[in-house]
Amino acid sequence: MIIKSLRWLLPCLILAGAYGGYTAIASTGPETSEEEVKNTLPIVTVAPIQSSDYKVVITSHGELQPVEVTQLSAQVSGEVISWHPNFVVGGVVKRGEVLFSIESDNYQAAVLQAEAQLASAKANLIEEKAKAEVAKRQAKRLPEKQVTDLYLRKPQVLSASAQVKSAQAELKRAKRDLENCKIVAPYDALVVSRDIGVGQFITAGAHVATLNNVEAGEVHIPIAGFDSAFLPKNYAGLDARVIQRGISNVEREGKIERDLGVVDSSTRMINVVVSVADPYAIDSSAMPLKFGSYVEVQFVGKELKHIYRLPQELVNNQQVWVVNDKGELEPRKVNVLRAEKEFMLIGEGLFDDDQIVLTVPEYPQKGLLVDVNVAENVMTH
Structure with a gap:
């Protein structure tokens, strides 16, 4: 009977001993601390963000x-006798510099001839005015009916005066032609093409060069x-x-x-x-x-008001990740106004002091608890 009781009691003693040993071992083992649990959370780097006014750069x-291209032409005919050393393709000439010269003997002679014609016309006008003055004095002794404009030589004076003006115009034209024997640069210019050379005879209106205004x-x-x-x-x-x-x-x-x-x-x-x-x-x-x-x-x-400027890699499908007050990941839908190089300009969806996630975990999820590492700099532009 005693042997039979021991047969049942022995397994119970073995189980009790095993449980006591397990309890002793468990009580002496390392405890799982709250800090160790926290260390198993994903670590993310965040930076607080502040809005500011931003001027868009286009x-x-x-x-x-x-700005200006000139097809240069000669205004008088004649032989080219010289040209400026910079008056070559690719050369740069200054405003007012003489690009080339045309033989001017005939035009100098034309000026002298025009001056002579003007002098003659002026002399004729003086003579007619003197005759008119004599006629005017003589008319005082004649009946009024006999004194006419022809008698007073008014037509002759007008004709002589007109000849003077014609001679003046001819002299002006001759001087202009003489001046046009020297073709000057109308502005600081780059010579794009040149179609003349020394000894070449050119006619008035002929194209001689193309100039670009520099x-x-x-x-x-x-x-x-x-x-x-x-x-x-x-x-x-x-x-x-x-x-x-x-x-x-x-x-x-x-x-x-x-x-x-x-x-x-x-x-x-x-x-x-x-x-x-x-x-x-x-x-x-x-x-x-x-x-x-x-x-x-x-x-x-x-200038845009209250804008957030984020690196493009932080914005994915108009979504940005932030860490909320509970230490959880939170996706934010944002309104991207414009992309400028490596940055996105955000108009809506964020708030000042939001903690923007700079290092997003590989598999981010809404509500995921994370361990936060705060960057030193506040994200502004």
């Missing part, structure tokens, strides 16, 4: 071209539809930056002059004209910009 591209250049830049909304109401006169990208960038100051007044039928864009003073840097120490250069133009558009 960027476009175009080709620098001359006192100013202009760039026609297209403004896309999404940029048109950010143009100021009155943009004529705004300053602009004109940049030629390359190994070393060339940057010049420009100014918006006007738009072309029409919408391009193929692109549905407007074109704005930006002027650049002295593009070839003739009168300055700036780096020159040559006609035909493809340049970038930047200018300031409208």
